[in-house]
Amino acid sequence: MAWERPNIVSGVTRATKQLFDKILDGIDGAHAGLADRPTKEEANATYGRQDKIVRSRDGALGVWGHSYAFGIGASDVGRRYGSLLAEKLQLSERMDAIAGTAVATESSGASWAAVLQKVTRNSRGAVAGSGVPSTTQRGFAPPGGVFVLNYGINDANTLGNTTTLLAPVKESMRVVLSRLRAGAIFEDTSPTFSYTGTWPAPASTDRNSGGSYRYASADGAAYTITTPEDFPGGTVCIGYHAPSGAGKGATHSVKIDGGTATSYEFRNARSGAVQPHVLRLKGLTPGVHTITGTVSGVSEYTAVDYWSWEAPEPECPLIAVLNQPTLVDYSAYGTPLVTDAGVLALNQVLADVVAEFGERTILVDLASMNKVAAYYMVDKLHPSDLGHQKIADLTYRAITRSGFTIETGTAPAQRVDRGTAIPTGTRTFYRVGDEIRNSNPVEEGTAGGKYITYGWICTVEGRPGTWLPLRYLTGN
Numbered sequence: 001m002a003w004e005r006p007n008i009v010s011g012v013t014r015a016t017k018q019l020f021d022k023i024l025d026g027i028d029g030a031h032a033g034l035a036d037r038p039t040k041e042e043a044n045a046t047y048g049r050q051d052k053i054v055r056s057r058d059g060a061l062g063v064w065g066h067s068y069a070f071g072i073g074a075s076d077v078g079r080r081y082g083s084l085l086a087e088k089l090q091l092s093e094r095m096d097a098i099a100g101t102a103v104a105t106e107s108s109g110a111s112w113a114a115v116l117q118k119v120t121r122n123s124r125g126a127v128a129g130s131g132v133p134s135t136t137q138r139g140f141a142p143p144g145g146v147f148v149l150n151y152g153i154n155d156a157n158t159l160g161n162t163t164t165l166l167a168p169v170k171e172s173m174r175v176v177l178s179r180l181r182a183g184a185i186f187e188d189t190s191p192t193f194s195y196t197g198t199w200p201a202p203a204s205t206d207r208n209s210g211g212s213y214r215y216a217s218a219d220g221a222a223y224t225i226t227t228p229e230d231f232p233g234g235t236v237c238i239g240y241h242a243p244s245g246a247g248k249g250a251t252h253s254v255k256i257d258g259g260t261a262t263s264y265e266f267r268n269a270r271s272g273a274v275q276p277h278v279l280r281l282k283g284l285t286p287g288v289h290t291i292t293g294t295v296s297g298v299s300e301y302t303a304v305d306y307w308s309w310e311a312p313e314p315e316c317p318l319i320a321v322l323n324q325p326t327l328v329d330y331s332a333y334g335t336p337l338v339t340d341a342g343v344l345a346l347n348q349v350l351a352d353v354v355a356e357f358g359e360r361t362i363l364v365d366l367a368s369m370n371k372v373a374a375y376y377m378v379d380k381l382h383p384s385d386l387g388h389q390k391i392a393d394l395t396y397r398a399i400t401r402s403g404f405t406i407e408t409g410t411a412p413a414q415r416v417d418r419g420t421a422i423p424t425g426t427r428t429f430y431r432v433g434d435e436i437r438n439s440n441p442v443e444e445g446t447a448g449g450k451y452i453t454y455g456w457i458c459t460v461e462g463r464p465g466t467w468l469p470l471r472y473l474t475g476n
Contacts, residue, residue, distance in 0.1 A: 060094040061086040064110055064176070065150030065322075068391070069097030073382035081383070084392035085148060089399070089406055102158060103151040103176065104168035105273045106207045112172040112276050116209040116239070116305075121185045140184045140232045142311035146406055147180055148364075148395055149173075150322045152346045157333050159270070161342030166349045167269055173321075173353045175276045177361060178237045179209075181316045182308040188214045192228065192307070197221030199304075207241055207274045209306040216250075217301045225291040225307050230463075233286035234312050238293070239305040240277040242268040249275070250295040250302035256281065257290055266302060280310070280356075313358040318404055320362050320395050321354050323347040325369035329380040364398045366391065422456045423464035430465040434458040443474055450474045 063069050063082035071080030086093035098109030106113035159165045186192045187210035199214040242249030249267030268275040295302050330338045354363045369375045375387035418439045436456045445451050451471045460466035
């Protein structure tokens with residue numbers, strides 16, 4: 001039976017009523033706390049997954065998005081939801097959001113194009129930006145980290161209020177999510193690419209990764225990607241874009257290792273903006289692969305930009321994608337107006353693209369903010385201090401209930417695995433200080449000097465690196 005607060009209105013003195021109110025306030029708080037507690041199923045899921053660690057390589061919470069994420073409406077920087085959430089997670093805050101951003105418009109603030117430019121790795125996986133020294137990563141290295149993304153309402157205002165009209169948001173968000181998960185990125189100029197036919201390479205930073213992209217204007221042009229020998233297997237992502245204009249772009253027929261070709265339509269559905277695409281080829285085995293694409297039905301041109309490797313689910317970043325609450329009033333946008341139906345359509349698009357990724361990409365439901373005036377400024381559009389606090393609370397709850405432990409600090413986080421021996425394969429790169437915890441320790445040695453090996457620590461980085469046993473004497 002649900003708790004309902006009784007109404008004390010008559011028959012008591014003012015002092016008595018105040019006493020009752022204090023008691024009832026306490027009961028209200030207790031029941032609110034119970035409501036916030038996870039169910040038994042959620043608790044079991046959480047405590048059964050604490051060994052999965054999200055590594056925060058630069059000790060920061062990455063914040064991407066539009067004015068909400070930038071902190072518009074907060075009375076000071078410390079009250080914006082990114083700052084509040086970072087404090088809860090014991091991380092620093094890295095602000096990459098820009099007010100006014102529409103994720104599906106390349107020239108707009110912190111859009112998909114900005115993500116491609118700012119989230120970089122060197123050709124062997126090392127972080128080249130965000131203040132992280134390149135020496136902290138080698139090879140195909142998972143980037144780790146924690147991100148919160150807040151996109152979409154500005155897109156709905158310009159694109160429309162249906163899932164069909166919002167399709168560019170889905171394509172753009174897929175590009176953003178894939179890029180944040182990338183552990184190695186190979187630009188169009190990389191020797192892993194080769195081209196057949198005419199593929200000019202214009203210098204550009206406004207619609208692409210790196211400093212250029214390749215484009216073809218004629219049917220039959222082809223490109224080949226050859227993965228290096230130390231490719232660890234998993235997901236290869238190929239980045240494309242189509243020029244502005246409905247129907248512009250091309251069909252790409254893609255083969256893996258000479259197998260059967262699969263056709264993909266990489267075209268634009270609108271005018272006024274370039275449309276990015278990313279093809280995620282999953283389940284590749286370690287080692288060398290040849291991926292070939294041939295274009296047909298070209299309208300104006302089709303562009304190939306980069307390929308990347310997505311870190312596997314046990315090691316990829318934790319990404320929280322916020323959906324959009326419905327507003328009390330949308331008139332601050334002028335015309336055309338976002339509508340409640342548009343918000344629901346946007347949230348469906350966001351849910352669909354999040355579902356394409358693994359369990360470390362989570363959707364944060366902000367529906368409890370729907371139509372609640374107190375959560376918004378006088379413009380009825382941007383969050384108030386109370387709204388920013390609510391977003392931080394809901395996001396923190398979603399992250400903690402996802403069951404992942406987040407390592408904190410400004411230094412590269414240590415990896416802690418479980419096993420019964422040191423690693424012997426070459427698939428995983430280990431750093432100095434990484435540990436293997438012995439999951440089945442037994443007493444070893446001779447009488448008078450017996451010991452237990454409780455784990456191993458990496459002393460020289462590599463694949464699999466050099467390891468030193470960690471032991472203690474048993475006294476036997």
